[in-house]
Amino acid sequence: ELAMRKGKKVPIQLKDIFSKCKTAKDGRKLLVFEGPPGIGKSTLIIHICHNWEKRNLFSQFKWVIRVPLRDEAIQNATCLADIIPARSREEAEAFAKVILESLGSEGLLLCDGWDEHSHRTTFLADLVENPIKFGLNLCTIVVTTRPVAADKLRRLATSRIEIMGFGVEERLDYFKATLEDYEEELEELLEHLDKHPLIAGSAYIPV
Numbered sequence: 148e149l150a151m152r153k154g155k156k157v158p159i160q161l162k163d164i165f166s167k168c169k170t171a172k173d174g175r176k177l178l179v180f181e182g183p184p185g186i187g188k189s190t191l192i193i194h195i196c197h198n199w200e201k202r203n204l205f206s207q208f209k210w211v212i213r214v215p216l217r218d219e220a221i222q223n224a225t226c227l228a229d230i231i232p233a234r235s236r237e238e239a240e241a242f243a244k245v246i247l248e249s250l251g252s253e254g255l256l257l258c259d260g261w262d263e264h265s266h267r268t269t270f271l272a273d274l275v276e277n278p279i280k281f282g283l284n285l286c287t288i289v290v291t292t293r294p295v296a297a298d299k300l301r302r303l304a305t306s307r308i309e310i311m312g313f314g315v316e317e318r319l320d321y322f323k324a325t326l327e328d329y330e331e332e333l334e335e336l337l338e339h340l341d342k343h344p345l346i347a348g349s350a351y352i353p354v
Contacts, residue, residue: 148314152307159308161194162204165255165287168306175278176287179300182310188291189215191310192259195289199255208287209253210246216264216271225270227281251278251286258289262296276303318350 149164150156159167168178182188192213198204199211214221214230224230227246233239246254258275274281275290276299290300301307313321319337326333340347 148311148317150309150311152309156309164308165205165207168287171305173279174284175305177275177278177300177304178287178289178306178308179297179304180289180291180308180310181294181297182291182312184293186310186312188310189259192257192289192291195255195257205255207253208255210242211255211257214256214258214271216258216260221271222264222269227274227283230271246286247282249285251283254283254286256283256286256288259291261290261292261300275300313350318347 149159149161151159151164151167164178168176170176180188180191195205196211196213199206199208205211212231216222221230226243228236228239228243231239231242233242258271261275264272274283275288278284278286278288292300322333322336326336340350
């Protein structure tokens with residue numbers, strides 16, 4: 148389940164998270180995805196990439212780059228080419244040039260794990276906080292983080308999305324998919340959860 152923060156939580160569908168996000172007066176779009184450990188922030192980022200690659204969703208973007216902020220190589224990046232996955236340095240630099248020529252237009256930068264980014268005074272931290280400085284005025288940027296590390300991002304964000312884990316229907320779909328060859332065990336599990344709502348209520352983390 149996802150909820151957009153607009154003073155209060157407003158449920159939002161995955162397909163709508165970018166079309167309904169706000170744009171700052173200077174053209175920036177920074178979406179902050181918040182959620183506790185294990186709730187599925189990184190899984191959601193991978194899911195977005197997968198759906199874009201398969202052209203199922205988010206066709207408004209011409210390019211999408213996933214940036215795992217916990218990686219040491221990413222933390223040591225000093226320019227846009229350093230975070231572009233490519234077969235060669237020349238290819239990365241060429242693509243970076245194309246991106247910058249369009250000011251990042253029709254692009255999506257997915258920065259996963261702000262709370263695990265140990266050097267928040269580096270190029271990437273500066274890029275997230277001031278994309279215009281680096282020529283990415285029109286780029287849509289997503290940053291995932293635990294709430295405890297989100298204070299500064301909240302002040303910069305144009306939209307905030309809270310990741311709330313599995314809802315009731317999603318939980319049922321997950322159990323059925325995982326235990327599809329174990330009908331008896333699935334029935335026992337669902338009966339147990341039905342009898343113990345406190346346990347059922349804790350089964351919102353998709354692991």
